[in-house]
Amino acid sequence: xxxxxxxxxxxxxxxxxxxxxxxxxxxxxxxxxVEFKVPPGFPRPVYDFKNNKLSPEVFVLGRKLFxxxxxxxxxxxxxxxxxxxxxxxxxxxxxxxHGINGLIGKRNVPSLQxxxxxxxxxxxxxxxxxxxxxxxxxxxxxxxGETVSHVLEKLHAxxxxxxxxxxxxxxxxxxxxxxxxALAQFTGLMVSADSRYDRFVQGRDTFSTMEQRGLALxxxxxxxxxxxxxxxxxxxxxxxxxxxxxxxxxxxxMITGEERDNYAFKVPSLRNVExxxxxxxxxxxxxxxxxxxxxxTPENFIPGSAPDLKKIGRLSEQDKQDLVAFLxxxxxxxxxxxxxxxxxxxx
Amino acid sequence: xxxxxxxxLVLSMATFALPCLAFSAAGQxxxxxxxxxxxxxxxxxxxxxxxxxAAGQSFTVSKLKYYVSNMMLYSTDGAxxxxxxxxxxxxxxxxxxxxxxxxxxxxxxxAIGFTVGVDSLHNxxxxxxxxxxxxxxxxxxxxxxYIFLKLEGKSPASKSxxxxxxxxxxxxxxxxxxxxxxxxxxPARRAGAEIYIKADISLLLSAPSxxxxxxxxxxxxxxxxxxxxxxxxxxxxxxxxxxxx
Numbered sequence: 001x002x003x004x005x006x007x008x009x010x011x012x013x014x015x016x017x018x019x020x021x022x023x024x025x026x027x028x029x030x031x032x033x034v035e036f037k038v039p040p041g042f043p044r045p046v047y048d049f050k051n052n053k054l055s056p057e058v059f060v061l062g063r064k065l066f067x068x069x070x071x072x073x074x075x076x077x078x079x080x081x082x083x084x085x086x087x088x089x090x091x092x093x094x095x096x097x098h099g100i101n102g103l104i105g106k107r108n109v110p111s112l113q114x115x116x117x118x119x120x121x122x123x124x125x126x127x128x129x130x131x132x133x134x135x136x137x138x139x140x141x142x143x144x145g146e147t148v149s150h151v152l153e154k155l156h157a158x159x160x161x162x163x164x165x166x167x168x169x170x171x172x173x174x175x176x177x178x179x180x181x182a183l184a185q186f187t188g189l190m191v192s193a194d195s196r197y198d199r200f201v202q203g204r205d206t207f208s209t210m211e212q213r214g215l216a217l218x219x220x221x222x223x224x225x226x227x228x229x230x231x232x233x234x235x236x237x238x239x240x241x242x243x244x245x246x247x248x249x250x251x252x253x254m255i256t257g258e259e260r261d262n263y264a265f266k267v268p269s270l271r272n273v274e275x276x277x278x279x280x281x282x283x284x285x286x287x288x289x290x291x292x293x294x295x296x297t298p299e300n301f302i303p304g305s306a307p308d309l310k311k312i313g314r315l316s317e318q319d320k321q322d323l324v325a326f327l328x329x330x331x332x333x334x335x336x337x338x339x340x341x342x343x344x345x346x347x
Numbered sequence: 348x349x350x351x352x353x354x355x356l357v358l359s360m361a362t363f364a365l366p367c368l369a370f371s372a373a374g375q376x377x378x379x380x381x382x383x384x385x386x387x388x389x390x391x392x393x394x395x396x397x398x399x400x401a402a403g404q405s406f407t408v409s410k411l412k413y414y415v416s417n418m419m420l421y422s423t424d425g426a427x428x429x430x431x432x433x434x435x436x437x438x439x440x441x442x443x444x445x446x447x448x449x450x451x452x453x454x455x456x457x458a459i460g461f462t463v464g465v466d467s468l469h470n471x472x473x474x475x476x477x478x479x480x481x482x483x484x485x486x487x488x489x490x491x492x493y494i495f496l497k498l499e500g501k502s503p504a505s506k507s508x509x510x511x512x513x514x515x516x517x518x519x520x521x522x523x524x525x526x527x528x529x530x531x532x533x534p535a536r537r538a539g540a541e542i543y544i545k546a547d548i549s550l551l552l553s554a555p556s557x558x559x560x561x562x563x564x565x566x567x568x569x570x571x572x573x574x575x576x577x578x579x580x581x582x583x584x585x586x587x588x589x590x591x592x
Contacts, residue, residue: 051473122489126490126491127488127489127491128470128491128492129471129472129491130473131473131474132473132474132491135486135488136489138488139488139489140488140489147484148482149482149484175476175482176474176476176480176481176482177474177476177480179474180474181473184473184474254490255490257522257523257568257569258522
């Protein structure tokens with residue numbers, strides 16, 4: 001009996017050790033890991049990696065930069081401070097973004113996925129290219145409050161980054177172009193296309209009755225704007241909610257200068273929406289049922305709201321529950337638990 | 348590739364290259380374009396000289412930077428030669444004011460053209476280096492695009508904090524497109540010549556639109572930026588001799 005338990009313990013510990021030994025490769029990124037594939041049914045991506053040749057070393061550099069608070073003025077805030085993996089790379093349970101010195105931003109942190117298909121970035125679409133997107137939070141005084149030149153100085157002063165840039169680019173030149181392209185490799189490879197919804201559409205999974213009803217409702221009421229398979233049409237709309245007078249965020253209008261674009265915001269993707277609560281550009285709704293209650297009551301929409309909202313009509317309690325059941329099928333665990341996107345500093 | 352094919356290739360390349368060499372000997376070369384900053388007849392001096400605008404408001408200038416690109420030369424026989432490259436002219440950096448046009452074909456050129464600003468393609472091309480590196484602080488991060496021209500200074504008439512004025516002009520999309528092209532006639536020049544281009548800040552602040560510092564001390568908005576852009580489209584002229592640096 002005793003010998004048996006000794007043998008069992010020995011067996012278990014060797015299995016555990018084997019597991020740890022294997023884990024040494026957990027943060028290793030191979031050529032195969034940086035292949036960019038367009039998932040079946042997806043449109044042509046907007047971002048072209050042809051001008052930013054994917055390589056494990058550049059990706060690893062981008063990942064480090066994403067997780068390193070060195071990008072902020074006081075080295076307290078990294079990209080990942082607000083784009084947290086547990087929240088589908090949104091800000092877990094926070095309606096508005098947080099920045100240096102305890103400052104609070106003006107908008108809800110969007111979740112990150114399928115960025116290579118984005119025509120523009122931010123809630124107002126002010127940023128026109130994946131590579132230059134990081135410059136916006138980096139220089140925003142309410143977010144990272146930094147300057148590009150100072151970040152480059154700090155990176156240059158770091159032997160670790162000099163080695164990483166050398167590994168990635170073959171020399172120690174640390175430039176904004178290289179920094180931004182490395183970040184674009186990391187963020188551009190965040191592809192979410194293996195949720196239960198995707199498997200269902202491809203005939204590899206089944207939906208419950210509720211989920212099927214939810215999908216049908218979704219397609220007839222929501223999919224014009226939250227267009228499959230990206231679950232956004234990348235356009236800007238007045239989303240029906242009353243502007244928060246404390247924030248007075250004019251959204252798209254601040255970018256175009258056109259009166260008609262005031263208070264319009266980019267249609268967010270709904271992929272991984274289960275994890276990215278709270279919702280809307282200002283994080284006003286704490287959960288999906290609150291969103292359903294708002295959009296399921298036509299009287300809620302303020303005058304001048306997007307005409308597409310009329311399509312929703314009045315939602316019954318059953319409709320709302322079915323829709324939420326469907327939205328939960330958009331959670332993509334393959335993406336959310338992908339080891340490539342884990343914080344490398346925990347090694 | 349077999350040896351015979353290679354031999355033919357080398358031979359044919361030599362046949363094509365020979366006339367080119369002859370052409371080069373006949374006057375191909377480089378041309379230097381120098382930008383010089385003035386206020387009326389005076390060479391611009393930052394910070395320590397008081398200037399007056401047409402409304403009699405005094406002011407000093409602390410910063411002048413702008414993008415120049417798409418350089419063109421027009422020859423007397425109607426040929427147009429274009430040169431790539433983006434240049435950031437900065438009053439604080441004397442070297443930045445000289446642009447060398449390489450491989451200017453032989454010919455007599457009696458006009459020069461360029462774009463003030465950055466074309467829309469390069470406002471939408473992601474991370475870039477050199478003159479277009481965002482590290483040069485000529486870039487809007489929240490509404491992507493290059494700042495084509497920065498003019499900053501102080502005027503007692505300005506109602507901004509510290510009596511500062513700050514004109515940051517840019518935008519590549521309607522309705523606030525601030526890309527402007529300039530074409531200047533000049534006495535015929537050949538490769539090897541130097542061209543002096545005067546940028547007159549008094550015109551930037553007055554022609555065709557008069558800037559009143561008490562009403563306009565900060566320009567970032569869609570209405571006023573194109574107005575200043577129309578002014579910078581007319582502030583350049585050809586001068587025959589270099590000014591005082």
